[in-house]
Amino acid sequence: MKARVTVTLKSGVLDPQGKAIEGALRSLGVDGVASVRQGKVFDIELDGSDRAKAEALLKQAADKLLANTVIENYHVEVLG
Amino acid sequence: MKARVTVTLKSGVLDPQGKAIEGALRSLGVDGVASVRQGKVFDIELDGSDRAKAEALLKQAADKLLANTVIENYHVEVLG
Incomplete structure (x- = not known):
């Protein structure tokens, strides 16, 4: 099963x-980025x-390793 | 307008x-990750x-700076 954690x-x-x-975008001439x-x-x-x-496993992985929950949010998506 | 480039x-x-x-996940006891x-x-x-x-601008930004298109793919999503 495939999944994505952002x-x-x-x-x-x-x-x-x-x-x-x-x-950098501004100095490359890409305008309109706020x-x-x-x-x-x-x-x-x-x-x-x-x-x-799978979702429970991914939440565990995100809490333990993938995200620093003091300063980061994470979003788990099981793609099937 | 909000957008996300992955x-x-x-x-x-x-x-x-x-x-x-x-x-690292394996040694933390998170099993089942292939x-x-x-x-x-x-x-x-x-x-x-x-x-x-917006989409055109984001593609330009990704091509010029955000992605190295030799080894990376990018996906542009305008969230509105």
Whole structure:
């Protein structure tokens, strides 16, 4: 089963990397970008085919390793 | 207008970071993960409200800066 975990910074947390990308886009002539925030995405292949079990497993993985829940939110999506 | 650009490694490109995460999950006792591949996500706020224009702008941004199209694929999604 395939799944995707998306990890993004909580609002209010500074994102210097995003700010740098904003500046770089501007200097490359890409106009109209108001703000950029960078996150991470994990494409995960799971054994088994139980959707509920997969979601529980992914939440456990995100809490333990993939996200720092003090400053980051995560979103789990089982793609089937 | 809000948009999201997701950048993932092309299949066949080695992902040592993903492999490390796989190993770390296993040693943390998260079982049932067959493979992990890591990518990047950019949450972008755009000026204006023209959907087609926004998509064109994001493709330009991805081609110029956000993705290395030799080894990475990108997916543009305008969230409105």
